[in-house]
Amino acid sequence: MRTTYLTIAGRIRQELTEITQVVERVQQIWQLYTSTQPRGNEFLVDATALNLHSFYAGIERLLEVIADRIDREKPMGSAWHRELLQQMTADIPGVRPAVLSPETRTRLDRYRGFRHVVRNVYSFSLDVEQIVPLVRHLHAVDAQIQRELSQFADWLEQAAGAE
Known part of the structure; x- marks a missing residue:
């Protein structure tokens, strides 16, 4: 378990750095979109949506690794994305503490839902009004x-050192 725990800790730290880069990209693209007059560069909306998708996808990849390699139980079925978030708020005695707080799960669920939208509609159909609150709260959620x-x-890392 020691190597597994250390490997996952390293991966978490690496992905968090990359997630920060995605958050910065969202802010830069959105600032460009909101400062463009008249507002008409819808390609910037597409780019913002893609990066919001990447933000959540990066987090979900980490949560999947934790479910697979530590919990040894990953949700299945059509609602597995939502159930994964819920699983990560659970303290599993003898296995691991909760990974996410209930508040973070609730906030991430909005990005999960948007990820679904991005994957299932044409980019020209994206609703800017759905994107605005996601961008506004992105720094706090990050x-x-x-x-x-x-x-x-x-x-x-502490658990690996205790073994």
Whole structure:
């Protein structure tokens, strides 16, 4: 387990760095979109949506690794994405502490839902009004994710050292 825990902790830290880069890209693209007059460069909306999708996808990849390699149980079925978020808020005695707080799960669920939209509609059909709150809250949600996943990586490293 020691190597597994250390490997996952390293991966979490690496992905968090990449997630930060995605958040910065979203902010830069959105700033360009909102400063363009008249507002008409819809390609910037597409780029924002793609990066919001990447933000959530990066987080979900990490949660899947935790479910697969630590919990040894990944949700299945049509609602597995939502169930994965729920699973990560559970403290599993003898296995691991909760990875995410319920508040973070709730906030991430909005990005999960948007990820579904991006994957299932044509980009020219995206609703800018759906994107606005996601961009507005992105830094706060990212800060929560960075804090909670870093704490979990710390726990993994401590648990590996205790073996």
